[in-house]
Amino acid sequence: MGAYFVRKLIEAAAVCVAVSIIAFLLVQSTGDLAVAMGGLDASAEDTARLREVYGLDQSFVQQYLSWAGRVLHGDLGQSYFSQEDVLTLILERLPVTATLSVASLLLGLLISIPAGVYCAMKPDGWFDRSCLGLSVLGQAMPSYWVGLLLILLFGVTFRILPISGTQSAASYVMPSLTLAWFVFPVFLRLSRAGMIDVLSSDYIRTARAKGLSERTVLFKHALRNAILPVVSVATVQFGFLLGGSIVVESVFSLNGIGLLAWSAIQRSDYPVVQAVVLIVAIIFVLLNVVSDLLNAALDPRLTSEQ
Structure with missing residues (x-):
């Protein structure tokens, strides 16, 4: 287990380095940052001064190494628009996005897993068909449209x-429902398919032949194995919720990092955009590591197979 953990950490570190290069490259590829900062009315001298002040006259490798060195020391730069520290801006907004993502994920799991288990117990019944129909709707309906309907x-x-706004817990109800509707189809299909597969296995038939109650068979023997793919996908979905909350936060005017990123894109505030992309990507990578470790804890065979 220790070697497995170290291997996953090394892989995560390599991915984080690659993500940092991509995040830096994406902003650099948007055009001349000095011209964007100076505006259309800036003179050639002003633009040249901005290039010198922000190090934009250096090579790409020099700029990246300088930026990466500052990032490693917790310096994500300053906002071009407000002149505030970017890390401070993100840390102020992150609790709103994290609260919304956690609430949406838990709500989606609490609804989809019991529904998936019941569907697996009576496949092709009216409840199963209704849930599958709802899952198709959940995948087809854009989150911003669902949010507008709820409003x-x-x-x-x-x-x-x-x-x-975020004045009270009630302010998170509709945004959480919107994002939960987005993750509901994934968890429903996974839990349903996993339970159907497990319930047809030999050890479940043996457990039933021993006279164990259906409740014990379902929740003590079947659900633990059926839940493995749900655990894996849930951590990944949490990363998607963190990064994908930009639309929902804009619809409901929630002051999270999604709305911060959207405002920064509109204002060409590149340090903020770069930092949000980097932080969300790193969180996503770490969540994948957590997912692998949880799966290994639930099924020790995974560590011996690798």
Whole structure:
């Protein structure tokens, strides 16, 4: 298990380095940053001064190494727009995005796993077909459209939930439902397929032949093995929720890193965009490591196979 853990950490470190290069390259490829910072009215002298001040007159390798060195010391630069420290801006907004992502993930799991288990117990029944139909709708409906429908229903028509801001826990209800609707189809299909596969295995038939109750068979023997792919995908989905909350945060005016990134893109605030991409990507990589370790803890055979 120790060697497996070290190997995963080395792989994660290599991916993080690659991600940092890509994040830096993406911003550099958007065009001349000095011209973007100076604006259309900037003179050639002003543009040249900006290149010198921000090191944009150096080679790509020099610029990357200088930026990476500052990042390793916790310096993500300053916002071009507000002149505030980028790391401070992100840390102020990250709790909102993290709260929204955790609430959405838990809500999606609490709904989809029991539904998937019940569907597997009675496949092709009316409940199974209804859930599969809902999962197709969940994949087909864009999150911003679902959010707007919820605002129209609960915020405008019935006026029982706030439509924007983060003043109370109620402000997270509609955004969480929106993102939970996005992850519901994935978890439902995984839990349903896993349970159907496990329930047809020999050891489940043996457990039933021993006279164990159906509840014991389902939750003590079947669910543990069926839940493995759900655990793996749940951590990855959490990373997607962190990065994909930009649309939902914009719809509901939640002051998280998604809205911060959207505002930075509109203002060409490249240090903020670069930092958000880098941090979200690193979190996503670390979540993949956590996913692998959880799977290894649940199924020790995974460590012996690698």
